[in-house]
Amino acid sequence: MLKRIYVNNFRCLVNFELTVAGLNLFMGSNGSGKTTVFEVLRKLQKFILGDQAFQQDYKVSDLFASKDLTRWQKSNIQKFELDIEGNGGIYKYTLEIEHQGDYAPPRMRLESLTFDGQPLFNFWVDAGDRGMPVGQAKLYNDDPDREGPFLPFFDWSRSGIGFIYERPDNLKLTWFKKRISNFFIVQINPYIMESESLKEESSPNWDMSNYAAWYSYLSQESQGKILKLTLELQKIIQGFDSFQNSKSGDVRILSASFTRPSKAAYRLNELSHGQKALIALYTLIYCSPDDNFTLCIDEPENFLALPEIKPWWGRVMDYCLENQAQAMLISHHPSLINYLASNSGYWFEREDNQAVRVRRITDTGEEGLSVAKLIELGWIYDE
Amino acid sequence: MTSRDDLPEVTILCEDIDQERFIRQYLICRGLDDRKIKDFGNPKGREIKNNNASIVKYYPDIIKSYRKRKYRNIAVVVMIDADEDSVSDKMRSLHKALDEAAGNLNKDTRLPKEKVAIFVPARNIETWFYYINNNMEGQECNENTDYKNDKMSAEERIELAESAAKKLAREICPQGVDRITLPSLRYACTELQRLQF
Numbered sequence: 001m002l003k004r005i006y007v008n009n010f011r012c013l014v015n016f017e018l019t020v021a022g023l024n025l026f027m028g029s030n031g032s033g034k035t036t037v038f039e040v041l042r043k044l045q046k047f048i049l050g051d052q053a054f055q056q057d058y059k060v061s062d063l064f065a066s067k068d069l070t071r072w073q074k075s076n077i078q079k080f081e082l083d084i085e086g087n088g089g090i091y092k093y094t095l096e097i098e099h100q101g102d103y104a105p106p107r108m109r110l111e112s113l114t115f116d117g118q119p120l121f122n123f124w125v126d127a128g129d130r131g132m133p134v135g136q137a138k139l140y141n142d143d144p145d146r147e148g149p150f151l152p153f154f155d156w157s158r159s160g161i162g163f164i165y166e167r168p169d170n171l172k173l174t175w176f177k178k179r180i181s182n183f184f185i186v187q188i189n190p191y192i193m194e195s196e197s198l199k200e201e202s203s204p205n206w207d208m209s210n211y212a213a214w215y216s217y218l219s220q221e222s223q224g225k226i227l228k229l230t231l232e233l234q235k236i237i238q239g240f241d242s243f244q245n246s247k248s249g250d251v252r253i254l255s256a257s258f259t260r261p262s263k264a265a266y267r268l269n270e271l272s273h274g275q276k277a278l279i280a281l282y283t284l285i286y287c288s289p290d291d292n293f294t295l296c297i298d299e300p301e302n303f304l305a306l307p308e309i310k311p312w313w314g315r316v317m318d319y320c321l322e323n324q325a326q327a328m329l330i331s332h333h334p335s336l337i338n339y340l341a342s343n344s345g346y347w348f349e350r351e352d353n354q355a356v357r358v359r360r361i362t363d364t365g366e367e368g369l370s371v372a373k374l375i376e377l378g379w380i381y382d383e
Numbered sequence: 384m385t386s387r388d389d390l391p392e393v394t395i396l397c398e399d400i401d402q403e404r405f406i407r408q409y410l411i412c413r414g415l416d417d418r419k420i421k422d423f424g425n426p427k428g429r430e431i432k433n434n435n436a437s438i439v440k441y442y443p444d445i446i447k448s449y450r451k452r453k454y455r456n457i458a459v460v461v462m463i464d465a466d467e468d469s470v471s472d473k474m475r476s477l478h479k480a481l482d483e484a485a486g487n488l489n490k491d492t493r494l495p496k497e498k499v500a501i502f503v504p505a506r507n508i509e510t511w512f513y514y515i516n517n518n519m520e521g522q523e524c525n526e527n528t529d530y531k532n533d534k535m536s537a538e539e540r541i542e543l544a545e546s547a548a549k550k551l552a553r554e555i556c557p558q559g560v561d562r563i564t565l566p567s568l569r570y571a572c573t574e575l576q577r578l579q580f
Contacts, residue, residue: 368448377394377421379452 001326002183002294003090006081009070011036014355018346022320024328025340027375028348033356034330035187038296042185042206044080044095048159049181059157061105064097070355076100077109086292087175089116093161098125107156108135113176118144120173123160141169182289187298190276195267196251208280212245212254212268218287219245229286232315236282236308237275277303281312285319294326301333310335334372341371347380389456390415390580391498396423396445397462398434402508404544406460412552413580435473438463443481446499458498458578465505465526470567473503493577500574505567507531508544514565515547515555526567 002020007013012033026034043063050057064078076099084091096110111123123137135156139148146169154160166174181203189207197213202221204214219226226243233240239260245252255265256279268276281300288295295316301309313336320327329336337345345361361371361380374380393415395406407420423445442461449459465473478493479486486492493499504511505526513530524530535543555563556572563569 368444368446368451374448377423378392379394379448379455379457 001085001292001324002082002328003085004081004083005037005040006079007037007040008077008079009073009075010040010078010080011068011070012350012353012356013037013040014070014073016356016358018358020326020328020346021344022326023317023340023344024326025336025345026328026330026348027332027337027341027345027361029350031353032348032350034348035298036356038185038187038298038328038330040080041183041296044082044093045180045183045185047095048093048162049177050162057158057162059105060097060107061157064099064106066099066101066106069099072354084176084179086179087115087172091115091176091179093176095159105157108159109156111160113161113173115172115176118172120170120176121161121164123154123156125156139164139170142172143169179292182293183296184284184288184293185296186280186284188277188280188300188302190273190280190303193268193276193280195254195269197245197254198251204280204284211276211280211283212252215243215254215283216245216252218283219243222287225287229283232282232286233279236278236311274303274305274308278308278312282315285312285315288319288323288325291323291325293323294328295320296328298330299332300329301331301336306335309333310339313339334370334376337372337375338370345371390419391456391458391578392419392421393458393460393578394421394423394445395460395462396438396441397460398438398464401540401544402462402464402504404541405508405511405548406462406502408545408548409552410460412549435463435466439476439480442477446481446493446497449497449499458500460500460502460578462502462504462508464507465503465567466507470503470505470570474501477501498578500577502571502574503567504571511565511568512543512547514568515550516543524565526565 001022004017004019007016013036018037026037028034046058047060047063066076069076069078078097078099080095082091082093084093092114094110094112095108097106098109099106107125108123109125111121113120119138119140121137121139123135125133126136128134134152135154137151137154137160139151141148161173161177164170164173184204186204186206186208189209192207192209193211194209195212197210197216199213200217200220201210201213202217204210230242239258241257241259244255244257244265246255254268256268256271257263257265271279281297284295284297300312304312316327319325331337341361347359347361348356349359350356369377369379371380393410395403397403397406403422407417407422410420411417423441438461445459449457461477463473463477474491475486475489478491482492506529509530509532510524510526510528514524517524556575560569560572563572
């Protein structure tokens with residue numbers, strides 16, 4: 001699971017360090033940097049893996065724009081670090097991006113991956129013989145005693161780790177890539193969850209707009225999980241029976257069948273926003289990988305009726321505990337706050353619009369008001 | 384009016400929306416920023432109902448949490464209608480809720496420097512509105528009559544509460560409490576000193 005994230009010089013994140021646990025609740029005022037942390041994770045995931053849904057690789061310039069440099073900082077270097085526990089050790093991933101003004105695209109300055117201190121990949125920029133900087137990289141193997149190849153000219157516009165394919169002697173590195181692909185980072189927007197899918201997509205988009213395409217993939221690859229999801233949704237959505245994903249010309253159309261008051265099918269986009277959000281939230285639990293995954297969900301409570309959020313969260317917790325999984329939620333929901341804040345709460349704040357600071361919630365276990373009420377009154381941290 | 388940084392953030396614990404409007408407008412007139420005034424959440428939303436019991440219920444919780452934050456510049460304003468009881472009865476019910484033994488001995492369970500003010504309009508907040516809006520003169524305003532008018536429109540209620548608050552802050556308080564002849568309002572003005580601004 002993700003243990004630590006460090007970000008410097010990215011929007012409101014300056015020398016920002018956050019250590020996280022299995023279950024995490026991010027709280028704080030609007031504009032305090034909670035979603036920005038998720039955006040960093042998304043960018044790093046896209047940078048290392050490309051966009052799996054669209055089978056697209058990304059250059060540095062596609063993801064890292066100079067407008068995302070912290071406005072009040074003078075440095076043109078952005079730094080990102082991830083510490084991920086798994087595979088029996090700790091992975092440390094470091095990426096530095098150098099912005100070069102308006103006349104040249106941004107480039108990688110450093111990219112490295114270690115496992116328990118053992119290097120797996122290293123990219124750096126060398127000054128070069130004639131003062132012309134040049135990207136260089138060194139690959140390593142699973143065996144620390146075996147030297148890997150040195151690459152004197154290496155592309156600084158793309159992730160080097162992204163380019164490395166699985167081989168029998170680099171399983172440590174490829175385990176890391178697989179773990180990065182198991183970050184599901186979403187902010188569900190039911191307004192744009194379409195019913196049609198042209199192809200199967202192996203993961204959901206940030207906004208869940210490709211839900212139908214993801215469902216198409218899951219119904220092929222994970223039929224057992226879809227069955228579990230269907231049974232759960234039958235309990236949650238009144239009258240829901242099952243999904244149908246029928247072919248119609250070049251596309252598939254995802255519909256939900258209802259049994260009451262009479263048998264009828266409705267396209268996904270004909271369901272209410274709350275029903276679509278519920279379907280997406282439960283799919284994230286029941287159709288996630290079997291283990292070692294991280295759910296990052298920005299305001300899951302949006303669009304849901306009040307009684308729905310706690311049962312969903314109960315399922316998330318059970319699933320995380322049973323499957324070595326991790327959940328990071330951004331939420332303003334009083335039930336989630338009261339339930340989670342005392343053990344898993346992180347308070348984000350920005351004094352005078354300066355850099356984000358995070359504090360663990362400590363104002364709990366006291367007699368008096370609930371944590372949600374303290375936050376509502378502005379009695380936790382925020383001035 | 385510009386808010387002063389040294390003024391506290393105020394949380395209002397009161398029975399209904401009329402009381403909240405009155406207190407909020409008064410505090411704004413005294414220089415507080417509207418965003419720094421938080422409503423604890425009156426239990427019936429916009430309904431005008433007798434919610435005495437809920438004030439007594441929430442008061443100890445809010446004070447316990449307040450006491451954990453002595454380092455913060457925050458204040459609490461509580462309002463509870465006297466209705467058919469006396470002002471001192473209602474004050475005692477709150478003191479007992481916080482510390483039953485001390486309350487039974489008729490002790491004020493607030494500590495001297497705590498910025499916690501308790502207002503008990505007698506008979507109710509409409510009595511204050513009536514008294515203040517009628518210039519405190521020549522009126523036979525008393526604390527036994529119920530001046531509540533259920534036929535008032537929402538707009539009239541808003542106007543009534545806000546005009547009373549403005550008048551209290553701008554005209555009555557500056558002249559000193561001695562001019563105030565309505566006992567519960569005069570007592571409330573002494574409570575204001577607890578807010579320390």
